[in-house]
Amino acid sequence: MDTLLSRRRFLALAASASAGIALGSLIPRRALAAASAIPDGVIVRNDWPEHWETQVAALGRAPLTANEHFFVRSHFPVPDVEAATWTLEIAGACARPRRYTLAELQRGESSTRTVTLECAGNGRSRMALANTSGTQWDLGAVGTAGWTGVLLGDLLREAAPAADAAHVWFECADQAPMPDVPLFVRSIPLAKALDDVMLAWGMNGKPLPRLHGAPLRAVVPGWFGMASAKWVRRIRLETKPSENHFMIRGYRYNAPGEDPAKAAPVETMRVKSLITAPLAGGTVKAGALTVRGFAWGDAPIAQVDLSMDGGRTWSTAVLTGAEQKGAWRTFEAALPVDAGAHALLARASDANGVVQPRQARINAGGYGNNSWHEVAFHAR
């Protein structure tokens, strides 16, 4: 498949060159033409490929993030894949490799689960770094949706993994417009894949949008978004993790100057909270302030605390809604507030006793920034 895709890319380039059009002017316009209109509630960090984040106000509207507001992080342009002819291949170290059409997958047992996805770079622009790297996300590269699909574990058990199979590689249909750019491949441990990973074709009761990986994407609860590969066309059982660029050089917690390949990989989400009310820079009525927000991580949220004095004293918010594994928890509180300028802090703790830090440790890629969220507002 890899050679086929590269060949297709190469042919596309050759065709544009022979038409006498310079690469630099042709491709961007094509990408622009393919792009969708930007809904309100979305902040464009990169127009193509699409890197869109959700405004905090839009996140705060409901516990489930609307499809048109849901953050988008694509490595390459949205690929041209037809649901009707698309197939998913399960291959590699297994006794019964096989190919499924979308219709075949949909005929099986499907389920819907609420899962929060957060981009590993969410909050990168807030990390205290002189040299930045990658997309400068603010707070909104996170969202929660109801995902409908099959459990990957069911397909893998059907394929009968070999005794030494230990990792599952997702190979995707998206590709850069030049042939030497690595394809996007991510792998996860087989144990995780067998546990709670989904392959989804539905999002919030609607067909999965192309921007979000249609016909089929992975949804890996508890892991940062890069694990939830979009436009998945082949799943390989392997004995080792993938050594693709996006595994070894990208998505590593390397300190500035350190070799990414030697640093810890970016995997599970970190305990974190986001205040959605009041909004930063907003004005509220003095008296009783209603505070709302979300808290999430790779373990159930145990507690969210709020501080109006820079973290000297804290009061505990109420966790609302039901606990759902892999989904964020809503929190709410009423705090007394005098007229004047205020700064509100939130700090989440999880069931393992891990507490959100005042400031996340710096890494060159700006990954995993779960520093306390501070919201400055006025009461009058």
Add this chain to the structure above:
Amino acid sequence: MRADRLGTAVLVITAVLSFAGAPGHGREMRDARMKRFVTPALPPGEGRAIAERSCVICHSRMLLVQQAKDSTAWEKTLATMQKWGAPLTPAEHDSLVRYLVTTLGPRAAQSPR
């Protein structure tokens, strides 16, 4: 919301700037919904033409414009981009690094927000 509004403002301003500077984008500009979509212009300076030709093939200019890197960091990015296919002669490479460091150089370390 400050950062959000700032982001939108920057997009609209850069949309206008790039409209003024790039007649080829007129069609997109006529569609009001696309206004926030038009890619920002690269900052003026010697080397901009090289960036326009070599750096806007696989992704938008926006990925460059939002960066703040010193020469070591830009060199690292360029090494990857060249390995992946960004066409640059050695002389163009050097001019481009000078341009990027001058126009999109490191920011003062932020205090945490």
